Amino acid sequence: MTNGRTMDALTRPAPAERLDAVSALRALIADRPYAPGDRLPPERELIVSLGISRATLRKALDALEREGAIWRHVGKGTFVAGHANGRPAGGLDMLSRSLTPVRMMRARLCIEPAIAREAAINASQAAIVGIRRAQDRARTALSWRAYEAQDDALHRAIAEATDNILLLSLFDQLNQVRRAVAWDAVIRVSDRPPAEHPSFAEHDRIAAAIEARDPAAAQDAMRRHIGSVSARLFGEV
Known part of the structure; x- marks a missing residue:
């Protein structure tokens, strides 16, 4: 039987995986391109399009939110706040x-x-x-x-x-x-x-x-x- 610690290790994103997911999200925002205030696709769509797990996606979203590149509103979605490098836009x-x-x-x-x-x-x-x-x-x-x-x-x-x-x-x-x-x-x-x-x-x-x-x-x-x-x-x- 897999114990709690082993299961946590299996589900927690590795650092390299998180960095790849952050880069993929930045590229998605830049390539569309999204403008400040635009809403990103729902998590279930991002998981499929980026080929990552829900846990990895949420860690990447957390990282971009800390940078100021996105913001999230419970029940409404995830929105672009500026450029994905965290600098103010325009x-x-x-x-x-x-x-x-x-x-x-x-x-x-x-x-x-x-x-x-x-x-x-x-x-x-x-x-x-x-x-x-x-x-x-x-x-x-x-x-x-x-x-x-x-x-x-x-x-x-x-x-x-x-x-x-x-x-x-x-x-x-x-x-x-x-x-x-x-x-x-x-x-x-x-x-x-x-x-x-x-x-x-x-x-x-x-x-x-x-x-x-x-x-x-x-x-x-x-x-x-x-x-x-x-x-x-x-x-x-």
């Missing part, structure tokens, strides 16, 4: 070259608090679980890079909780620009976020307000969080 790339980090953060202050407000109004229980899961993963991240990936996932989970595909698309575009503008401007002095990292408590307040279905508190908590991040990283709000 006009977004031009925007990222024109914005300072502070102006980028001010744009976030205009948009993300309103998204948090909508999340508090519309979030399903599954969406709240997703927010809490991303929050926990951010808190336990072992490096700044891992933390930033989970912080991305948390903010995106909040946008997804709005159940508004236009707001989610706006968030994804803003987030692509944020990556391009901010990542090279931030200097870290430790290997990982400290236990007392202010964002942890700020995330707690945002998630609690959404879970309590309190739109005003969620909007205020997100506004305070982004202002705090801007002040810590760039000295301005």
Whole structure:
């Protein structure tokens, strides 16, 4: 009889297999070509057309989502966010070259608090679980890079909780620009976020307000969080 560990080894994609699947997905997006906002075929079609397993496909989709090349909405599908290399597409790339980090953060202050407000109004229980899961993963991240990936996932989970595909698309575009503008401007002095990292408590307040279905508190908590991040990283709000 095959034990659990052996079965897990048989079903888990090997690293080389995952890389091949990521490359195949990038090629599919580039060859069609898909535009930002276009929906990819369902998973069952991608499994057949790419000749890979469901587990391998999902790992590859996870990788492209972390890069910012795609975004996923539960129940609606997988959508192209930009070029498969994770860089902003077209006009977004031009925007990222024109914005300072502070102006980028001010744009976030205009948009993300309103998204948090909508999340508090519309979030399903599954969406709240997703927010809490991303929050926990951010808190336990072992490096700044891992933390930033989970912080991305948390903010995106909040946008997804709005159940508004236009707001989610706006968030994804803003987030692509944020990556391009901010990542090279931030200097870290430790290997990982400290236990007392202010964002942890700020995330707690945002998630609690959404879970309590309190739109005003969620909007205020997100506004305070982004202002705090801007002040810590760039000295301005």
